[in-house]
């Protein structure tokens with residue numbers, strides 16, 4: 865975990881609002897992607913496609929906008945795999 869992720873992810877998972885400034889390439893994308901996916905995965909009842917939009921990510925440039933969806937998808941796949949292996953171990 866990068867230092868920006870270490871200092872932001874727990875607070876965002878708890879539902880806090882943060883304004884974060886750190887160097888390019890310091891890992892900010894995952895710092896918000898992980899809490900978004902984690903908090904959506906925790907919703908009970910579970911989200912369905914019919915629930916509509918729950919998250920809006922605003923980014924400053926088109927180049928940055930190409931990065932967010934793959935990151936969110938990647939985190940979702942990892943969380944799904946972890947919950948699969950955890951349920952097998954239980």
Ligand SMILES: Nc1ncnc2c1ncn2[C@@H]1O[C@H](COP(=O)(O)OP(=O)(O)OP(=O)(O)O)[C@@H](O)[C@H]1O
Pocket residue numbers: 865866869886887888889890891892893894928
């Ligand atoms: N915890 C981590 N461990 C290893 N690599 C990581 C980690 N988090 C992010 N990275 C990698 O570091 C690189 C930079 O991350 P990222 O693009 O999220 O930074 P950023 O701060 O959002 O950059 P920018 O300011 O340009 O938007 C990416 O290749 C990403 O995959």
